[in-house]
Amino acid sequence: MPSSSPVPSLSRRGLLAAGGAAGLGALLAACGSEGSGSGSGGDAKGEGWAFTDGRKKKVTLDAVPERIVAYTATAAALWDFGVRDKVVGVFGPTKKKNGEPDVLAGDLDISKVKIIGNAFGEFDLEKYAKLRPQLLISNMYLKDALFYVPEESKDKIYKLAPQVAMKAAGIPMNEVIQQYAKLAESLGADVKAKSVTDAKARFEKAAERLRKAAKSGIRVLAASGAPDLFYVSDPDANSDLQYFKQLGVDLVKPKKLSKQGFFEELSWENADKYKADLIILDNRTQSLQPKALKSKPSWNDLPAVKAGQVASWAAEPRFSYAGAAPLLEDLADAIDKAKKLG
Secondary structure, eight states, X not given: OOTTOOOOOOOHHHHHGGGGHHHHHHHHHHHTTGGGTOOSOXXXXXXXXXXXXXXXXEEEESSOOSOEEEEHHHHHHHHXXXXXXXXXXXESSOBOTTSOBOGGGTTOOGGGSEESOSSTTOOOHHHHXXXXXXXXXXXXXXXXXXXXXXXXXXXXXXXXXXXXXXXXXXXXXXXXXXXXXXXXXXXXXXXXXXXXXXXXXXXXXXXXXXXXXXXXXXXXXXXXXXXXXXXXXXTTTBHHHHHHHHTTOEEOOOSXXXXXXXXXXXXXXXXXXXXXXXXXXXXXXXXOOHHHHTTOHHXXXXXXXXXXXXXXXXXXXXXSHHHHHHHHHHHHHHHHHOOOOO
Protein backbone atom coordinates (compact mmCIF):
# COMPACT_ATOMS: atom_id res chain seq x y z
CA MET A 1 0.00 0.00 0.00
CA PRO A 2 1.47 3.40 -0.96
CA SER A 3 2.43 5.43 2.09
CA SER A 4 0.30 8.29 0.89
CA SER A 5 -2.97 6.34 0.89
CA PRO A 6 -5.55 8.14 3.02
CA VAL A 7 -7.21 6.22 5.83
CA PRO A 8 -10.37 7.68 7.31
CA SER A 9 -10.29 8.45 11.00
CA LEU A 10 -13.00 6.24 12.49
CA SER A 11 -14.07 5.85 16.08
CA ARG A 12 -13.86 2.38 17.59
CA ARG A 13 -17.64 2.33 17.79
CA GLY A 14 -17.97 3.26 14.13
CA LEU A 15 -15.50 0.59 13.11
CA LEU A 16 -16.98 -2.26 15.09
CA ALA A 17 -20.68 -1.41 15.00
CA ALA A 18 -23.05 -3.69 13.11
CA GLY A 19 -20.41 -6.41 12.97
CA GLY A 20 -17.85 -3.93 11.68
CA ALA A 21 -19.10 -4.19 8.11
CA ALA A 22 -19.58 -0.49 7.42
CA GLY A 23 -16.36 0.63 9.09
CA LEU A 24 -14.29 -2.05 7.45
CA GLY A 25 -15.91 -1.32 4.13
CA ALA A 26 -14.82 2.30 4.36
CA LEU A 27 -11.30 1.30 5.31
CA LEU A 28 -11.06 -1.19 2.47
CA ALA A 29 -12.32 1.40 0.05
CA ALA A 30 -9.68 3.83 1.25
CA CYS A 31 -6.99 1.20 0.83
CA GLY A 32 -8.12 0.39 -2.70
CA SER A 33 -7.26 -3.12 -3.77
CA GLU A 34 -4.04 -3.27 -1.81
CA GLY A 35 -5.47 -5.69 0.72
CA SER A 36 -5.18 -8.30 -2.01
CA GLY A 37 -1.61 -7.37 -2.79
CA SER A 38 -1.82 -4.85 -5.63
CA GLY A 39 -0.12 -1.47 -5.53
CA SER A 40 3.03 0.32 -6.53
CA GLY A 41 6.50 0.40 -5.07
CA GLY A 42 7.48 -3.23 -5.63
CA ASP A 43 10.66 -4.80 -6.98
CA ALA A 44 12.54 -3.28 -9.88
CA LYS A 45 11.79 -6.21 -12.17
CA GLY A 46 8.07 -5.81 -11.67
CA GLU A 47 7.73 -9.52 -10.91
CA GLY A 48 5.69 -9.02 -7.78
CA TRP A 49 6.11 -11.09 -4.62
CA ALA A 50 5.14 -14.63 -3.67
CA PHE A 51 5.72 -16.94 -0.73
CA THR A 52 4.35 -20.40 0.08
CA ASP A 53 3.60 -20.50 3.79
CA GLY A 54 3.10 -23.21 6.40
CA ARG A 55 -0.41 -23.92 5.15
CA LYS A 56 1.07 -24.79 1.75
CA LYS A 57 -0.72 -21.67 0.56
CA LYS A 58 0.96 -19.47 -2.02
CA VAL A 59 0.52 -15.85 -0.97
CA THR A 60 1.06 -13.33 -3.78
CA LEU A 61 1.30 -9.55 -4.03
CA ASP A 62 1.93 -7.25 -6.93
CA ALA A 63 5.06 -5.93 -5.21
CA VAL A 64 7.31 -6.76 -2.27
CA PRO A 65 5.35 -5.61 0.80
CA GLU A 66 6.62 -2.47 2.51
CA ARG A 67 4.17 -2.37 5.42
CA ILE A 68 4.09 -5.56 7.49
CA VAL A 69 2.30 -6.28 10.77
CA ALA A 70 3.55 -9.35 12.62
CA TYR A 71 3.29 -11.33 15.82
CA THR A 72 6.01 -10.05 18.14
CA ALA A 73 8.14 -13.21 18.11
CA THR A 74 7.77 -13.34 14.32
CA ALA A 75 8.90 -9.72 14.00
CA ALA A 76 11.86 -10.45 16.28
CA ALA A 77 13.00 -13.34 14.10
CA LEU A 78 12.66 -11.28 10.93
CA TRP A 79 14.62 -8.47 12.62
CA ASP A 80 17.52 -10.88 13.18
CA PHE A 81 17.51 -11.73 9.48
CA GLY A 82 17.53 -8.05 8.51
CA VAL A 83 13.83 -7.27 7.91
CA ARG A 84 13.39 -4.15 10.02
CA ASP A 85 11.88 -0.95 8.61
CA LYS A 86 9.17 -2.90 6.79
CA VAL A 87 7.64 -4.12 10.04
CA VAL A 88 5.37 -1.26 11.11
CA GLY A 89 3.26 -2.98 13.75
CA VAL A 90 3.27 -5.93 16.13
CA PHE A 91 0.83 -7.86 18.33
CA GLY A 92 1.44 -10.24 21.19
CA PRO A 93 3.57 -9.81 24.35
CA THR A 94 5.87 -6.91 23.45
CA LYS A 95 6.30 -4.51 26.36
CA LYS A 96 6.37 -5.34 30.06
CA LYS A 97 4.68 -3.16 32.68
CA ASN A 98 7.98 -1.47 33.46
CA GLY A 99 8.37 -0.47 29.81
CA GLU A 100 11.11 -2.95 29.03
CA PRO A 101 10.79 -5.31 26.02
CA ASP A 102 9.12 -8.65 26.68
CA VAL A 103 11.36 -11.68 26.30
CA LEU A 104 9.55 -12.54 23.05
CA ALA A 105 10.67 -9.25 21.49
CA GLY A 106 14.30 -10.38 21.38
CA ASP A 107 16.46 -7.64 19.84
CA LEU A 108 13.49 -5.95 18.16
CA ASP A 109 13.48 -2.18 18.68
CA ILE A 110 9.97 -1.89 20.10
CA SER A 111 10.11 1.92 19.92
CA LYS A 112 9.97 1.69 16.13
CA VAL A 113 6.79 -0.36 15.84
CA LYS A 114 3.15 0.28 16.70
CA ILE A 115 1.88 -2.15 19.32
CA ILE A 116 -1.70 -3.10 18.42
CA GLY A 117 -2.04 -5.75 21.13
CA ASN A 118 0.16 -6.66 24.09
CA ALA A 119 -1.51 -9.80 25.45
CA PHE A 120 -3.53 -12.78 24.35
CA GLY A 121 -6.90 -11.70 22.95
CA GLU A 122 -5.72 -8.14 22.30
CA PHE A 123 -5.72 -7.01 18.66
CA ASP A 124 -6.87 -3.43 18.02
CA LEU A 125 -8.59 -3.61 14.66
CA GLU A 126 -8.75 0.15 14.22
CA LYS A 127 -5.04 0.63 14.94
CA TYR A 128 -4.29 -2.25 12.56
CA ALA A 129 -6.31 -0.67 9.76
CA LYS A 130 -4.64 2.71 10.26
CA LEU A 131 -1.25 1.09 9.73
CA ARG A 132 -2.38 0.33 6.16
CA PRO A 133 -0.98 -3.23 6.30
CA GLN A 134 0.06 -5.02 3.13
CA LEU A 135 0.89 -8.31 4.88
CA LEU A 136 0.06 -9.98 8.20
CA ILE A 137 2.52 -12.62 9.50
CA SER A 138 2.34 -14.90 12.51
CA ASN A 139 3.44 -18.30 13.71
CA MET A 140 1.09 -21.27 13.27
CA TYR A 141 0.93 -23.85 16.05
CA LEU A 142 -2.51 -25.24 15.22
CA LYS A 143 -3.69 -25.99 11.69
CA ASP A 144 -4.64 -22.83 9.77
CA ALA A 145 -4.63 -20.67 12.94
CA LEU A 146 -2.41 -17.58 13.08
CA PHE A 147 -1.11 -17.32 16.63
CA TYR A 148 -2.54 -14.46 18.72
CA VAL A 149 -5.02 -13.43 16.04
CA PRO A 150 -8.34 -13.51 17.96
CA GLU A 151 -10.73 -16.13 16.62
CA GLU A 152 -13.76 -13.89 17.13
CA SER A 153 -12.40 -11.05 14.97
CA LYS A 154 -10.15 -12.88 12.52
CA ASP A 155 -12.55 -12.51 9.57
CA LYS A 156 -12.51 -8.72 9.91
CA ILE A 157 -8.74 -8.71 10.35
CA TYR A 158 -8.15 -10.94 7.32
CA LYS A 159 -10.14 -8.63 5.06
CA LEU A 160 -7.52 -5.91 5.42
CA ALA A 161 -4.40 -7.74 4.19
CA PRO A 162 -3.18 -11.16 3.01
CA GLN A 163 -1.68 -13.43 5.66
CA VAL A 164 1.41 -15.62 5.95
CA ALA A 165 1.36 -18.44 8.52
CA MET A 166 4.76 -19.76 9.59
CA LYS A 167 4.51 -23.38 10.73
CA ALA A 168 6.06 -23.50 14.19
CA ALA A 169 5.07 -26.91 15.56
CA GLY A 170 5.42 -30.53 14.54
CA ILE A 171 8.71 -29.89 12.73
CA PRO A 172 12.16 -29.36 14.27
CA MET A 173 13.32 -25.84 15.08
CA ASN A 174 16.12 -25.80 12.49
CA GLU A 175 13.57 -26.34 9.72
CA VAL A 176 11.40 -23.49 11.03
CA ILE A 177 14.46 -21.23 11.03
CA GLN A 178 15.23 -22.20 7.44
CA GLN A 179 11.70 -21.17 6.44
CA TYR A 180 12.15 -17.84 8.20
CA ALA A 181 15.38 -17.29 6.28
CA LYS A 182 13.50 -17.88 3.02
CA LEU A 183 10.74 -15.49 4.06
CA ALA A 184 13.24 -12.80 5.06
CA GLU A 185 15.11 -13.16 1.79
CA SER A 186 11.87 -12.85 -0.17
CA LEU A 187 11.20 -9.61 1.70
CA GLY A 188 14.51 -8.17 0.62
CA ALA A 189 16.86 -9.14 3.45
CA ASP A 190 20.46 -10.09 2.73
CA VAL A 191 20.63 -13.50 4.40
CA LYS A 192 24.29 -13.76 3.41
CA ALA A 193 25.18 -10.71 5.47
CA LYS A 194 27.98 -11.29 7.98
CA SER A 195 25.65 -10.90 10.96
CA VAL A 196 23.47 -13.72 9.63
CA THR A 197 26.28 -16.07 8.59
CA ASP A 198 28.08 -15.51 11.90
CA ALA A 199 24.88 -16.32 13.78
CA LYS A 200 24.39 -19.46 11.70
CA ALA A 201 27.93 -20.60 12.43
CA ARG A 202 27.34 -20.03 16.14
CA PHE A 203 24.07 -21.99 15.92
CA GLU A 204 25.76 -24.96 14.22
CA LYS A 205 28.59 -24.96 16.75
CA ALA A 206 26.08 -24.81 19.60
CA ALA A 207 24.13 -27.74 18.13
CA GLU A 208 27.24 -29.91 18.11
CA ARG A 209 28.03 -28.87 21.67
CA LEU A 210 24.54 -29.87 22.80
CA ARG A 211 24.87 -33.18 20.95
CA LYS A 212 28.00 -33.94 22.98
CA ALA A 213 26.46 -32.79 26.27
CA ALA A 214 23.41 -34.99 25.69
CA LYS A 215 25.57 -38.13 25.73
CA SER A 216 25.66 -37.85 29.53
CA GLY A 217 22.11 -39.21 29.60
CA ILE A 218 20.75 -36.43 31.80
CA ARG A 219 16.95 -36.69 31.73
CA VAL A 220 15.26 -33.36 31.00
CA LEU A 221 11.68 -32.29 31.68
CA ALA A 222 10.31 -29.18 29.93
CA ALA A 223 7.63 -27.51 32.04
CA SER A 224 5.48 -24.47 32.59
CA GLY A 225 4.05 -23.37 35.89
CA ALA A 226 0.62 -21.84 36.47
CA PRO A 227 -1.26 -21.12 39.72
CA ASP A 228 -3.34 -24.32 39.50
CA LEU A 229 -1.47 -26.52 37.03
CA PHE A 230 1.95 -27.88 36.19
CA TYR A 231 2.37 -28.38 32.43
CA VAL A 232 4.76 -31.00 31.07
CA SER A 233 5.57 -30.32 27.42
CA ASP A 234 5.64 -32.86 24.60
CA PRO A 235 9.01 -33.10 22.77
CA ASP A 236 7.29 -34.41 19.65
CA ALA A 237 5.11 -31.30 19.25
CA ASN A 238 7.30 -28.40 20.30
CA SER A 239 9.74 -27.54 17.53
CA ASP A 240 12.67 -26.69 19.82
CA LEU A 241 12.22 -29.80 21.95
CA GLN A 242 11.93 -31.90 18.81
CA TYR A 243 15.27 -30.52 17.64
CA PHE A 244 16.87 -31.08 21.06
CA LYS A 245 15.62 -34.67 20.88
CA GLN A 246 17.18 -35.09 17.44
CA LEU A 247 20.46 -33.95 18.95
CA GLY A 248 20.18 -36.74 21.52
CA VAL A 249 18.72 -34.98 24.55
CA ASP A 250 16.76 -37.41 26.75
CA LEU A 251 13.45 -35.59 27.18
CA VAL A 252 10.47 -36.69 29.24
CA LYS A 253 7.48 -37.47 27.02
CA PRO A 254 4.13 -36.99 28.80
CA LYS A 255 1.64 -39.81 28.35
CA LYS A 256 -1.71 -38.02 28.59
CA LEU A 257 -1.73 -34.94 26.38
CA SER A 258 -4.37 -32.22 26.45
CA LYS A 259 -6.92 -31.98 23.65
CA GLN A 260 -4.76 -29.69 21.52
CA GLY A 261 -1.60 -31.61 22.33
CA PHE A 262 1.70 -29.92 23.25
CA PHE A 263 1.58 -30.78 26.97
CA GLU A 264 0.04 -32.78 29.79
CA GLU A 265 -1.79 -30.85 32.50
CA LEU A 266 -0.96 -32.02 36.02
CA SER A 267 -2.40 -30.82 39.29
CA TRP A 268 0.30 -29.60 41.64
CA GLU A 269 -0.35 -32.63 43.82
CA ASN A 270 0.79 -34.79 40.89
CA ALA A 271 3.73 -32.63 39.80
CA ASP A 272 6.10 -35.49 40.62
CA LYS A 273 4.54 -37.88 38.07
CA TYR A 274 7.65 -37.87 35.87
CA LYS A 275 11.22 -38.30 37.08
CA ALA A 276 13.84 -35.90 35.75
CA ASP A 277 17.39 -34.84 36.54
CA LEU A 278 16.92 -31.38 35.08
CA ILE A 279 13.85 -29.18 34.69
CA ILE A 280 13.81 -26.48 32.03
CA LEU A 281 11.15 -23.93 32.96
CA ASP A 282 9.09 -21.76 30.61
CA ASN A 283 10.49 -18.21 30.79
CA ARG A 284 7.51 -16.39 29.26
CA THR A 285 5.84 -13.55 31.14
CA GLN A 286 2.60 -15.50 31.66
CA SER A 287 4.40 -18.47 33.25
CA LEU A 288 5.33 -18.61 36.93
CA GLN A 289 9.06 -18.29 37.55
CA PRO A 290 11.10 -20.07 40.28
CA LYS A 291 10.65 -17.27 42.83
CA ALA A 292 6.86 -17.47 42.52
CA LEU A 293 6.90 -21.26 42.52
CA LYS A 294 8.54 -21.39 45.95
CA SER A 295 5.04 -21.11 47.42
CA LYS A 296 4.21 -24.53 45.93
CA PRO A 297 5.33 -27.29 48.33
CA SER A 298 5.14 -29.91 45.58
CA TRP A 299 7.49 -27.83 43.42
CA ASN A 300 10.02 -27.56 46.22
CA ASP A 301 9.84 -31.34 46.72
CA LEU A 302 10.83 -32.21 43.16
CA PRO A 303 14.29 -33.83 43.11
CA ALA A 304 15.59 -31.52 40.37
CA VAL A 305 14.44 -28.46 42.33
CA LYS A 306 16.03 -29.75 45.55
CA ALA A 307 19.28 -30.29 43.65
CA GLY A 308 19.17 -26.80 42.16
CA GLN A 309 18.94 -28.29 38.66
CA VAL A 310 16.41 -25.92 37.12
CA ALA A 311 17.19 -23.85 34.03
CA SER A 312 15.32 -21.27 31.99
CA TRP A 313 13.52 -22.44 28.85
CA ALA A 314 12.40 -20.22 25.98
CA ALA A 315 9.14 -22.10 25.35
CA GLU A 316 8.54 -19.83 22.37
CA PRO A 317 11.92 -19.76 20.65
CA ARG A 318 12.93 -16.94 18.35
CA PHE A 319 13.15 -18.64 14.98
CA SER A 320 16.44 -17.19 13.80
CA TYR A 321 20.01 -18.39 14.14
CA ALA A 322 20.79 -15.44 16.42
CA GLY A 323 17.77 -16.20 18.57
CA ALA A 324 18.22 -19.97 18.79
CA ALA A 325 21.99 -20.32 19.24
CA PRO A 326 21.92 -19.12 22.88
CA LEU A 327 19.11 -21.60 23.63
CA LEU A 328 21.30 -24.49 22.53
CA GLU A 329 24.28 -23.13 24.47
CA ASP A 330 22.25 -22.59 27.64
CA LEU A 331 20.79 -26.10 27.53
CA ALA A 332 24.23 -27.60 26.95
CA ASP A 333 25.51 -25.64 29.98
CA ALA A 334 22.62 -26.81 32.14
CA ILE A 335 23.11 -30.46 31.13
CA ASP A 336 26.87 -30.27 31.69
CA LYS A 337 26.32 -28.93 35.21
CA ALA A 338 23.56 -31.39 36.12
CA LYS A 339 24.07 -34.69 37.92
CA LYS A 340 22.07 -37.89 37.69
CA LEU A 341 19.54 -38.02 40.50
CA GLY A 342 18.85 -41.74 40.45
